[in-house]
Amino acid sequence: MTEYNATEEEQLLTNEELAALPIEELIARNACVVCLRVLDAGAIGNFIGSGLAWTDTHGIARHRCGATYIILHYENDDENKSRAFNVPPEFTGIPELLLLMRRFWQETHSIVSPGAYCFPGSSYSNDTDENVETWNSWMTAHNTEYEAAIRAFEARRDAVLS
Numbered sequence: 001m002t003e004y005n006a007t008e009e010e011q012l013l014t015n016e017e018l019a020a021l022p023i024e025e026l027i028a029r030n031a032c033v034v035c036l037r038v039l040d041a042g043a044i045g046n047f048i049g050s051g052l053a054w055t056d057t058h059g060i061a062r063h064r065c066g067a068t069y070i071i072l073h074y075e076n077d078d079e080n081k082s083r084a085f086n087v088p089p090e091f092t093g094i095p096e097l098l099l100l101m102r103r104f105w106q107e108t109h110s111i112v113s114p115g116a117y118c119f120p121g122s123s124y125s126n127d128t129d130e131n132v133e134t135w136n137s138w139m140t141a142h143n144t145e146y147e148a149a150i151r152a153f154e155a156r157r158d159a160v161l162s
Protein backbone atom coordinates (compact mmCIF):
# COMPACT_ATOMS: atom_id res chain seq x y z
CA MET A 1 0.00 0.00 0.00
CA THR A 2 1.26 3.46 -0.82
CA GLU A 3 2.74 5.17 2.19
CA TYR A 4 1.08 8.33 3.36
CA ASN A 5 3.40 10.46 5.43
CA ALA A 6 2.20 13.97 4.77
CA THR A 7 2.17 16.28 7.73
CA GLU A 8 -0.34 18.98 8.45
CA GLU A 9 2.34 21.57 7.57
CA GLU A 10 2.26 20.40 3.96
CA GLN A 11 -1.30 21.61 3.62
CA LEU A 12 -1.36 24.82 1.65
CA LEU A 13 -4.70 26.25 2.81
CA THR A 14 -7.42 24.96 5.08
CA ASN A 15 -9.63 22.24 3.65
CA GLU A 16 -12.50 24.70 3.53
CA GLU A 17 -10.47 27.26 1.59
CA LEU A 18 -9.13 24.69 -0.82
CA ALA A 19 -12.40 22.86 -1.32
CA ALA A 20 -14.01 26.08 -2.51
CA LEU A 21 -11.53 26.42 -5.38
CA PRO A 22 -12.14 25.01 -8.87
CA ILE A 23 -9.97 22.12 -10.08
CA GLU A 24 -7.80 24.29 -12.33
CA GLU A 25 -7.08 26.72 -9.50
CA LEU A 26 -6.09 23.91 -7.13
CA ILE A 27 -3.64 22.55 -9.68
CA ALA A 28 -2.31 26.06 -10.35
CA ARG A 29 -1.65 26.25 -6.60
CA ASN A 30 0.20 22.93 -6.77
CA ALA A 31 -2.45 21.15 -4.68
CA CYS A 32 -3.88 17.69 -5.25
CA VAL A 33 -7.60 18.01 -6.02
CA VAL A 34 -8.51 15.05 -3.77
CA CYS A 35 -6.28 15.16 -0.68
CA LEU A 36 -5.54 18.90 -1.05
CA ARG A 37 -1.86 18.33 -0.23
CA VAL A 38 1.17 19.38 -2.28
CA LEU A 39 1.05 17.85 -5.75
CA ASP A 40 4.60 18.74 -6.79
CA ALA A 41 4.28 17.71 -10.42
CA GLY A 42 7.31 19.91 -11.09
CA ALA A 43 9.44 16.99 -9.94
CA ILE A 44 8.87 15.16 -13.24
CA GLY A 45 11.68 12.69 -13.73
CA ASN A 46 12.36 12.62 -10.02
CA PHE A 47 9.19 11.27 -8.56
CA ILE A 48 10.82 9.81 -5.47
CA GLY A 49 9.51 11.77 -2.54
CA SER A 50 7.29 13.99 -4.67
CA GLY A 51 4.14 12.13 -3.72
CA LEU A 52 3.57 11.19 -7.38
CA ALA A 53 4.30 7.81 -8.94
CA TRP A 54 3.88 6.53 -12.48
CA THR A 55 1.15 4.05 -13.37
CA ASP A 56 1.17 1.36 -16.08
CA THR A 57 -0.51 3.86 -18.38
CA HIS A 58 1.97 6.03 -20.27
CA GLY A 59 2.15 9.60 -19.03
CA ILE A 60 -0.28 9.12 -16.16
CA ALA A 61 0.85 9.34 -12.55
CA ARG A 62 -1.06 9.10 -9.34
CA HIS A 63 -0.72 11.01 -6.13
CA ARG A 64 -0.15 9.24 -2.83
CA CYS A 65 -3.89 9.53 -2.12
CA GLY A 66 -4.62 7.70 -5.39
CA ALA A 67 -5.78 10.70 -7.45
CA THR A 68 -4.60 10.26 -11.06
CA TYR A 69 -3.23 12.95 -13.36
CA ILE A 70 -2.06 13.16 -16.96
CA ILE A 71 1.50 14.45 -16.52
CA LEU A 72 2.95 14.06 -20.00
CA HIS A 73 1.03 15.94 -22.65
CA TYR A 74 1.72 15.53 -26.35
CA GLU A 75 1.04 17.71 -29.32
CA ASN A 76 -2.33 16.58 -30.75
CA ASP A 77 -2.22 13.60 -28.32
CA ASP A 78 0.34 12.00 -30.66
CA GLU A 79 3.10 10.31 -28.67
CA ASN A 80 5.34 10.53 -31.72
CA LYS A 81 5.18 14.29 -31.58
CA SER A 82 7.35 16.16 -29.16
CA ARG A 83 6.09 16.60 -25.62
CA ALA A 84 4.35 19.78 -24.76
CA PHE A 85 6.06 21.00 -21.64
CA ASN A 86 4.66 23.51 -19.19
CA VAL A 87 1.22 21.96 -19.39
CA PRO A 88 -0.26 21.59 -15.91
CA PRO A 89 -1.24 18.14 -14.62
CA GLU A 90 -4.73 17.15 -15.71
CA PHE A 91 -6.97 15.36 -13.21
CA THR A 92 -8.39 12.25 -14.88
CA GLY A 93 -11.28 11.66 -12.47
CA ILE A 94 -14.93 12.62 -12.85
CA PRO A 95 -15.26 16.16 -11.44
CA GLU A 96 -18.76 15.45 -10.14
CA LEU A 97 -17.30 12.69 -7.93
CA LEU A 98 -14.63 14.91 -6.45
CA LEU A 99 -16.48 15.84 -3.25
CA LEU A 100 -17.21 12.17 -2.51
CA MET A 101 -13.59 11.24 -3.23
CA ARG A 102 -12.41 13.94 -0.82
CA ARG A 103 -14.76 12.74 1.91
CA PHE A 104 -13.62 9.15 1.34
CA TRP A 105 -9.99 10.20 1.68
CA GLN A 106 -10.61 12.33 4.78
CA GLU A 107 -12.57 9.57 6.51
CA THR A 108 -10.44 6.55 5.58
CA HIS A 109 -7.02 7.74 4.36
CA SER A 110 -7.21 4.71 2.08
CA ILE A 111 -6.31 5.00 -1.62
CA VAL A 112 -9.03 6.44 -3.87
CA SER A 113 -9.80 4.44 -7.04
CA PRO A 114 -7.33 1.67 -6.08
CA GLY A 115 -5.60 0.07 -9.05
CA ALA A 116 -6.56 2.84 -11.47
CA TYR A 117 -4.47 2.90 -14.65
CA CYS A 118 -2.50 -0.15 -13.49
CA PHE A 119 -2.58 -3.79 -14.52
CA PRO A 120 -3.60 -6.24 -11.79
CA GLY A 121 -0.51 -7.23 -9.83
CA SER A 122 1.53 -4.42 -11.36
CA SER A 123 4.64 -3.30 -9.54
CA TYR A 124 3.45 0.25 -10.11
CA SER A 125 0.41 -0.41 -7.93
CA ASN A 126 0.84 -2.21 -4.65
CA ASP A 127 -2.68 -1.44 -3.53
CA THR A 128 -4.07 -4.21 -1.36
CA ASP A 129 -7.36 -6.11 -1.41
CA GLU A 130 -8.13 -4.12 1.74
CA ASN A 131 -7.79 -0.87 -0.25
CA VAL A 132 -10.25 -2.18 -2.82
CA GLU A 133 -12.68 -3.41 -0.14
CA THR A 134 -12.51 -0.08 1.72
CA TRP A 135 -13.23 1.84 -1.50
CA ASN A 136 -16.06 -0.43 -2.64
CA SER A 137 -17.81 -0.64 0.72
CA TRP A 138 -17.59 3.12 1.34
CA MET A 139 -19.01 3.93 -2.10
CA THR A 140 -21.76 1.34 -1.59
CA ALA A 141 -22.64 2.95 1.74
CA HIS A 142 -22.85 6.32 -0.04
CA ASN A 143 -24.64 4.95 -3.09
CA THR A 144 -27.33 7.64 -3.23
CA GLU A 145 -24.74 10.40 -3.46
CA TYR A 146 -22.63 8.34 -5.86
CA GLU A 147 -25.57 7.79 -8.21
CA ALA A 148 -26.49 11.49 -8.07
CA ALA A 149 -22.91 12.46 -8.96
CA ILE A 150 -22.88 10.03 -11.90
CA ARG A 151 -26.24 11.37 -13.13
CA ALA A 152 -24.87 14.93 -12.94
CA PHE A 153 -21.80 13.86 -14.88
CA GLU A 154 -23.91 12.12 -17.54
CA ALA A 155 -26.20 15.15 -17.89
CA ARG A 156 -23.19 17.43 -18.41
CA ARG A 157 -21.63 15.00 -20.89
CA ASP A 158 -24.90 14.66 -22.84
CA ALA A 159 -25.28 18.42 -22.97
CA VAL A 160 -21.79 18.72 -24.46
CA LEU A 161 -22.44 15.96 -26.99
CA SER A 162 -25.83 17.20 -28.16
Ligand SMILES: [Zn+2]
Pocket: 032, 033, 034, 035, 036, 037, 063, 064, 065, 066, 067
Ligand atom coordinates in the same frame (compact mmCIF):
# COMPACT_ATOMS: atom_id res chain seq x y z
ZN1 LIG B 1 -3.61 13.58 -3.40
